[in-house]
Each structure stands twice: as C-alpha cells, then as structure tokens.
Amino acid sequence: MPFIRIDAIHADEQRLEALGRAVHDALVEAVGIPQDDLFQVLTGGGPVRLVRYDPDYLGVHRDDDLVFVSITLRSGRTPEQKQALYRRIAELAHDYAGAEPRNVFVSLVENELVDWSFGDGVAQYVAART
Template sequence: MPFIRVSMVEGKSKKYKEKLAEGIYQSLRETFDVPKKDKFIVIHEHSKDNFFYGENYLDLKKTDDLVILQVFANNTRTIEMKQSLYQSITKKLGLQLALDKENLLIGIVEVGKENWSFGNGVAQYI
C-alpha cells in the first residue's frame, strides 16, 4: 500500500493533475505489485514563494515545473523494483504531460507493515 505525496508549484490544470496521479498509479501497479483499487495519492500545490529547490543540483536542471514525489511504502521492494518504478514514472509523465525527466524528484520512504492502519484502529497488514 504505497501512499504518495506530490508537491509542485500551483497553477496546473485539473486534467494535468488527474494525468499525473493516473501515471503514478499505473507505474505503481506495473512495477510495485500494487493491487487494483490501492490508490492513495495526495497533491500539494505551493505558491512560488513557498517552493524552494536547487536549480542545478547534481547537474540536473530544475524549473518551476518540478514535481516532487514522496512514496511511502512497505519495506518489501527490491532495488530493481525501485529502479523500475523510477524509470516507469519518468517515462509515463514525460509522455503524458511532457514533464522533463530532470524535473522529477522521487524519494521512497520505507516502513514496516505494522505502521499502517486503513481504518477501524486496526493494523490490517499484521
């Protein structure tokens, strides 16, 4: 059950955000063995005054089109699965949104299965 937080500068259309979420979800399904209906994505929009980034960190050019993804997931995925996820999201968002591959930052935060409750005060995974 990955939970995705997306941060970006405000101003993109509803259609853009829908395609963004769907591209991320499809990549998760294809590379992370995420089951159908397991879709939890929150998009946070920030004014330019509240969105700071290194414009040329690691010699990668960033602009105000930067999309930052934070993926919270169980600590069960292999390095190969993570690399496949990075590649899949980058490719899909490049094709669907013309998002430059240098303007996508993805970080994975791994947690144990006991750290999730989907409701009713129960840790369903343990």
C-alpha cells in the same frame, strides 16, 4: 499499500490528475501493487506557496515545472525494482502530463506492515495475520 503525495509547483487539477495516474500506473507495472490500491494526495501551486530547490543539484537541471513525488510503501523492493519504478514514473509523467523527466523528483519512504492503519484505529495488515 503505497501512500502517495505529489506536489507540483505549476499544476492545475487536470495536470495533477495525470501525474497521479502516471505514478499509480508505474507502481502497478514496476513493483506489482494491486490496481485498486490507490491512496494519493495531490497539490498544485497556490497563492501562498513557497518551494525552494537547487536548480542543478547532482548535475540535473530542473526548473519551476518541478514535480515532487513522495511514496510511502512497505519495505522489501529490490534496488532494480526501485530503479524501474523511478524510470517508469518519469516516462509516464512525461507521457500523461508533459513533465520533463529531469523535473520529476521521487522519494521513497519504506516501512513495515504494522505501520499502516486504513481506518477504525486498526492495523489491518497485522490484525489479518493473527
């Protein structure tokens, strides 16, 4: 049930697709989401785009090949699962899209079952339990 947003400063459609695949495969492997649980919005650099960042924050040198990955998912993963997920996303983003691991910025936003509606104005996960 994760919802993924990926913003890559210098990415064409092919690279965005590869990054999306990398994040999805890492989620399947590291935290066990179902293979068909795929909801992503992928955006690359456009003519009117401003991305600001510190190139050396926390001692990680990053450049304009920076890739932002935001994952909204149900809470409950352990710190070890999250660390494995970050590591696997960085590895697969490098393997699939050539992204340097230092340029892969990942943020998790956790929520609960009632925070999801997959359409029809219904919280399907809650409705299924009642």
